Amino acid sequence: MATRPSIFEVARQSNCSIATVSNVLNNKGRVSKEKRKKILQVVAKLGYQVNSVGRNLRIRRTETFGLLFYPSCAEIFKNPFYAEVMQGLEAQLTRVGYHLLLAGYETSTTNSPIPNFLLSGKVDGMILLGRFPSEIIQVFHERKTPLLLLDANVEWPVDSIVSDGFSAGLQIVKHLADKGHRRIVMMAYEWEDYNIDLRIQGFLSGLQEQGLPGDEKSVIRHPGDDQSVTRQGTSHDAMYQSLKERLKGPNAPTALVAVNDTLAIDMVHRLLRDGIRVPEQLSVVGYDDDEMAQNLVPALTTIRVNKQELGRVGAELILKRATQPKTPVSKLRLPVELVERGSVADLRR
């Protein structure tokens, strides 16, 4: 474990001062052709690499963001949606020399509600991934640290980016209406969540736009266990019961819009198991375009979210915020598109 050469060693072997070496390395100041060449030679020979810690101390930035998961690493990691988001986020950040420091909220905050690495200045800002309670978001907001809500939003002026669930609602209803559907019902979790609300609003506006009947009864919601999305527990049961109830009536819906693919796929499985044919008896539309959506039989018509792009744009948002604090707050909605597969029936024929 030979100790790495410092900038002093480079300067010594180049017969110049460390300031000149630094200038060459950072393309600043003015340095003569010969000196520059000599220095670069020595750098190459020694395999010199700048020491980030010294650098960070001086420039008062760490070029690192904290990535915080709620409630824990495992809960977030298990969701394949976030895997892609992470990929886009990480790729874009490393492209500009930034890094990600990782933590689950529950483990990183024993004394203070704020993770230790933020308090101790190891990061330049925080990226929040997951369904954080708004009290927690507030704590960060008050601290005035660069902050990004990724795939989430909140009423206060905090940078955020979500997929455009509103536009999705319009697109879905238009698609269904075009296929002759007139009685459409949506299904969503009862949780307080910006994305859910957005998608419901889009759905209801879509109904209005297409001149279809719609009221609070058009959305099936059930208070579930307020746990991770991966746990398809009692709330799915309850929602399915409501759906079946609805299907019995004389004005049974012909199409179901699920708030995400996990829910949609589970419902399709339950329907098929009960002998209700999809899409012939009930069409189903999802949201997210998870990998499983294609493998479902019938393949799921759903809303495609460019998850990597979500991460990529998120990265740019927080970079901007961290480097130019005066930038006005951005609340972005990433455009989405409907991808048509086999789970929607055409009623016009």
Next chain:
Amino acid sequence: MATRPSIFEVARQSNCSIATVSNVLNNKGRVSKEKRKKILQVVAKLGYQVNSVGRNLRIRRTETFGLLFYPSCAEIFKNPFYAEVMQGLEAQLTRVGYHLLLAGYETSTTNSPIPNFLLSGKVDGMILLGRFPSEIIQVFHERKTPLLLLDANVEWPVDSIVSDGFSAGLQIVKHLADKGHRRIVMMAYEWEDYNIDLRIQGFLSGLQEQGLPGDEKSVIRHPGDDQSVTRQGTSHDAMYQSLKERLKGPNAPTALVAVNDTLAIDMVHRLLRDGIRVPEQLSVVGYDDDEMAQNLVPALTTIRVNKQELGRVGAELILKRATQPKTPVSKLRLPVELVERGSVADLRR
């Protein structure tokens, strides 16, 4: 964004030197009762938190490890197995004040085969997660940086921890033999992978131990697309064909041991689809105890790996390596247990 108070400010308001403040904060040296009390008061009043960057520069450690994914973040994140491992790893590290810096191999290494944050001293060591090509592992090994192979192993003296696939093989075969099975076949990917080899060796030793016939024909392997585990592509097809071929013969196996749950579950689905009853006609055993294993019908008998523990112990390994470099290399196997569910038939009745 008021600038945070430094140790100087604390010292000034406590009428003492920064050395004394530092001593109090780190419980070193000898400080009088009164001074200590006064200093702690000021610290509390100012909300002072040590600046990690300054500290890290001085102590020449960052108290951070790099967590490297291969090939990319998304590929690893998508695997729920790693989600739990990560959880255990992160929890244990934060418990002792350490952190994780994150990167996908493909994105973090554009010029050099070594990620930038390691070269620039942002981390004290590297944790490798995923099926890294051994050439890459070699590069790290030669660099003599603290290194941990998590859920992987290699011939060189590098700390590593895997689940005990060998013991698993013995347990599985014993379990099957106890239930009256005598013709057992295993199925695994063709990839070069330590875990796969270990599990196969355990399986073959198990056959021997139980006095059952076994040779190279007892293991169905197929060269698949050398891609992520989540992609159940052509290799599954080929392996299933081989299996069906084997089932036709007069000496058809009565039990199948799959190298992991993903493979096991996919095979069960294919078998059921073809009208072959599980476990009546063919018993199936998996490995990993993924979440899906319980939901399968029939529920999958498999090997339970304590994934969080895998991460936890891994954390301790690399901590030890980083703080006491002379420690002899550890190659650990985490004990596993067979969990009996419904996918193995009892042939004795």
Next chain:
DNA sequence: AGCAATTGATAAAACGTTTAAAATATCAGG
């Protein structure tokens, strides 16, 4: 040639800590 402007290089300070060594204060024993 003399003066101003430009270019090239450097010294030194600063970033926020920890820690070894030095300095000072306190105390007990003769």
Next chain:
DNA sequence: CCTGATATTTTAAACGTTTTATCAATTGCT
């Protein structure tokens, strides 16, 4: 009251950079 021992505190260096201000050398212009 002096001496040596011990307890407490401080000084100053070091960690590896970046950057400002300064200095020296070169060039352009009259």
